[in-house]
Amino acid sequence: MERKPVHVAMYSGGASSAYVAYQMVQTHGVENCILFFTNTLWEDEDNYRFMEEVADYIGIEVTERIDGRTPEEVFIDTRFLGNSRLAKCSEELKVKQTIFFLEELRDEHNLEPILYFGIGPHESHRAVNLKEFYEHRPLEPVETRFPMIETFREDIDVKVIIEEEWGIKLPRMYELGFSHANCAGRCVRGGFQHYAQLYKVWPDQYALQEEMEENFREHFEKDVSILKKDGGPYTLKEYRERMDREGIEGFLKIQDETVPCVCSFS
Structure with missing residues (x-):
């Protein structure tokens, strides 16, 4: 039986992933979409607040998967300290949980996942890497989409849109000067x-x-x-x-x- 497409926003708690999730739901409908979040258990408490407020605004619940370990516990288990070049924590806590979830959608629900990422034009090379990864890592290739590169051609200030139009305060880590809120x-x-x-x-x-x-x-x-x-x-x-x-x-x-x-x- 042919699988029904399901649109999955890779929901990180960042501004771009939130905007992409909103546009995805507007285009394909709540009933055909998933907000997918893999929790490392190290997230700042204000990230959870932001993610829930965005999900409420969009009108869809967050689907969460948790390995159960923190990054530190992964380092101990693998006897490898994550560093600025290689981080097994993301592989164990993020990537593996994502692969498990994709196979669950296919095997248990007969759904064909399409993944959406909040990567912008300045990170287009990362989009190439992700596309390549999801073509080969799961048992079957998974389609990946990057709306901030492929669809929204104009320069969009998603942070202004979220705060001024949606009325949702961004995660405090942006205000504190961090480039991401992880x-x-x-x-x-x-x-x-x-x-x-x-x-x-x-x-x-x-x-x-x-x-x-x-x-x-x-x-x-x-x-x-x-x-x-x-x-x-x-x-x-x-x-x-x-x-x-x-x-x-x-x-x-x-x-x-x-x-x-x-x-x-x-």
């Missing part, structure tokens, strides 16, 4: 600028990440770190001490060359 600032794919921002606005969150890193290094007796410098480990403790010595302001302007985590758009 994992309450503890994203291991964040680079030097990200962690300088985290240390400035949420030093308690930085302390938790530093403690996690130190515990991992001690427990597994590995000289590893989240950040990298000159091709080698550079711990959050070392970075914090340097920022304390030299002043944090200079570190807030560093241009990172890290690859955004899949959590940024899924």
